[in-house]
Amino acid sequence: MMERVPIVEMKGIVKVYPDGTKALKGVDLVVYQGEILGLLGENGAGKTTLMKILFGMLQPTAGKIFVKGKEVRFKSPSDAIAHGIGMVHQHFTLVEVFDALHNIILGMEGHGLLSKIDVERARRKIERLMEELNFRVPLDVPVEELPVGVQQRVEILKMLYRDVEVLILDEPTAVLTPIEVRELFRVLRQLKARGKTIIFISHKLNEVMEITDRVTVIRKGKVVGTVRTSEATPQLLARMMVGRDVVLRIEKPPKEPGKPILRVEKLRVIGDRGEVAVKDLSFEVRAGEIFGIAGVEGNGQTELIEAISGLRKVEGGKVYLNEKDITGKGPKELYDMGMAHIPEDRTHMGLILDMTVTENSILGLHWRPKFQRFKGVINWARAREHAQHLIEQFDISAPGTEAPVKSLSGGNQQKLIVAREVSKEPVFIIAAQPTRGVDVASTEYIRNYLVKLRNEDKAVLLVSADLDEVVQLSDRMGVMYEGEFMGVVKPEEVTTEEIGMMMGGIRYEEIRK
C-alpha cells in the first residue's frame, strides 16, 4: 500500500453554526493517496459537516485544509472539484428526467450561451471511463427509471468525469439493497486499484470492517482515534463510537410493569422510497414502562412511529391499543382512544408555527366537548385558559397565549408540545426525539416528566437517536437496524459497546455467542 503520501490533510477544523451549535471542535484528519478511509460516527457526530467542509459546501470557522501538501481554501464545490475532490451525497443530486449521459455532463457542457454541446465526445469519454473501471450504467435512459444502486453509480461517474482523485461517499449504503452494496464495494475496490482515494462515511460496523483500510472515528465533533482496519474489531469500533460519560442523571424508582398497552404484531411499513422500512416488527409496551428504541436514524424508526400513530399506511401486521385493533385508524380516533404523540419533527408536524400558542395548545384535542361552545364552534376563551394553564404548569416562557408559537424558543416549543400531549390524558404516549435541539434545563424537565408518566402507569414509547437518553430512561429497549430489532434488552444488562454493535447491525445473539 502506498500509504505515506497524504493527499488530503485537515488541521484543527472548527465549525460553529450561526445558532451557536459547535458541530466540530478541532478535527484533524489525514487521508492517504489510494486508500479507503472510513469515517465512523453516530448521528450528529460531525462526519457529514466535516466532509461538506472538505467539499467546499461549508466554510470552516477555523482550521486549515491541505491538498497534496498545499494549503487550499474552497469557496464552493467547484473549487473542490478543481482540486480533485468530489462528493456523492446521501440524497442524490440528479435531474430525474435527464438520462445518465446528460446528468454526468451537466454543468460541464461549455460556457458560451450558444456553444454547442459535444455530446459524442462526452459519450466517448464516459464509455472509456466505464471501460477502465469495469462497471457500466445505461447512458440513454432517464435516471428516474434506474434502480437506486445504478443512480448512485451515475453520481460516482459524474464525479469521475470531472477527474476527481478523492471521492467522498456519504452513507452510500443507506439506500441500497444488500446485493447493491456488494456491487458498490466491487466498484470501490476497482477505483482503489486505479489509485483513487475514497472517504467512506458510515455508521455500519460490518461495512466499515469490510471495505476500509483505516477508520477514523468521530464523536461529538472530535476525533476519538484512527485505527488500521486490519487491527480493529467491531467491539473496539463500537466502543470508540458510542462510549462516553453520562451527562444527566435521572431518578427512576424500580417498578413492576403492568399489562401490555400497546402491542405491535409483525408490523410491516413501506418508506417514502418504496423500500420496506419496518420489517415484520413485533413488540409491546406495558403500563408503567418506558420502552426505548435506540438506533441510528433512518433505520425505520420514523416509519414505525408514523404507522403506529396513524400517519402512515400499514402494509402488514397489526397494532393493538388496550387489546383493541387500531391498525389503519387515523390520528383523531387514536387520540380519542388514549394515544398521545410527541412527534420528532417539532416545527413541521408538532406545531403550526404561524398560529398562536392558544391555537397550538388545543391542536389535536380541539374537538373535545371542553373546547366547544356548542358542536362545531370553538370556545376560544376555554382554549386560552387551557393554554395559560399549560404555560404555568410546564413553566413555558412565552410572550403570551396569543403570541405566534414561532416566537418561542426551541425548548419552549417542545415543552408546549409535551404539555399539550400530556393534557390529552393518554394511556399511551409516543415520545419521538423528545429532547432534540432542546436546551439542557428543558431536556431534564422533559426526561423527568416522561419518567413521571411511567410512574403513573402510563405506557411510554421512547424513540431517540440520543443513546444516553434511551439507556437512562428505558426499562426495556430495542435496538433498531434496517427495520428490525437487533435485540430487545434491559439497558442495565448490556454494555454500551454491545449496544453500539447492535446499532451497527450485529444481532444480540451473535454478540453474546
Added chain:
Amino acid sequence: MRRSGSSPLINFKPFVESLIAILVGFIIGAIVLIAFGYNPLEAYYWLFIGALGSTRGIASTLKYATPIMLTALTFAIGTRTGIFNIGAEGSFYFGAIASVIFTNLWGNMWFGLLMGMLLGALWALPAAILKVYRGVHEVISTIMLNWIAWFFVLWLIVGPYANPNDPNKTIRIPEAARLPVIGYGLSIAIIIAVIAAILTYFLLWHTTMGFGMRASGINQKAARYGGMNPKMAIMWSFIIGGLLSGLGGAMKVMGEGPTYAISQGGANIYGFGFDGIGVSLVGRNHPLGIILSALFFGMMRAGTALMQVNAHVPLEIIKVIQGIIVITVAIPGLYDLLVRAFRGGVAQ
C-alpha cells in the same frame, strides 16, 4: 381581556400596510396624472365627491362593492386553506345564469339566490376533485373551467334564454324574485354580502371546521397530525368559495335594475371574479378586511363618473391606481421596511 386573539384584526399591521399601499397608489397615480397634463388634486376631489359626496354616490359605491366583496371572499377562503382558487369568475357566471333560469321557473327570490349558490358551488367542484384526488393544480383547472363557463353561459344568453323581444339579452328576472331596493338603485344585496363576509369570518376563526381549514392552509402535515383532514378542508374551501361567488353572480342580476337580466355579451357579469383577487389581497385575505377593501374599490369605481365629467380624467387612470395599490400590497415586508426607514435604522 382582548377579543379572540386568533383574529388578525387585533393586529393592526396588515391594516396599516394596506393603507400605506393605498397611499402609494394615489401618489404614483398623481404622478401619472401630472404626466398626462391633468390636475391630480382636482381629479381626486371629484373622485371623492363622486363616491361619497351624495346619497346617490354612496349608494353607487355600495352597489359596486357588492359583487367584488363576494368574489374576494372566494379567493380569501382559498388562500386561507392554502390554495390559489381563481375560479370565482366561473362560479359567478353560473350563479348569474342560474338566477335567470330558476327564478323564471319559480319566481321566488330566495329560490333564485339558493340556486345561484348551488350552481356556483357545483362549478367549483371539478377543480376541487381534481385537486384533492389527482393533484391537478387549481390555477390550471380553474382558468380552464372559467373559460368553459364563459362560453357555455354566452351560449345560454343568446340561445335558450335569449329575450325574444331583445335577443341580445336574457329574459328578465320576474318582478316577484327581484331583490328589494333600498333606494337609488341599491338593493339589499350589499347587506347579504356583508353578512356573508361575517359568516365567512366566523366559519374560519370560530369553528372546528375553520380551524382545520386554516391549519391545513399553513401546514398540511401538522394538520393531519392534529387529527384534521386536509383533503376535506380543501374540498370545502372550493365548495364554500363557489357558493359565495355563485351568490355574487345571482345578486348581480337579481339586484340591479333596470334590466334585471344578463346583458349583451355578458358584459354586466364579466370580470368580477378577477377583480375579487385584488380586493382580497388589499383586504389581506381576511373576511372583515375584505368588507373594507371592497368598499374602497367600490368608491374608486363610483367616483370615476364625476371625475370623468368634471376633471376630464379618463376612467382608465383609476385602473392604473388600483393596479399600483394591489402591487404595493403584494410587496412583502414593505411595512417593516418603511418602519425601519422612518426610525432611521439601516436594513442589515
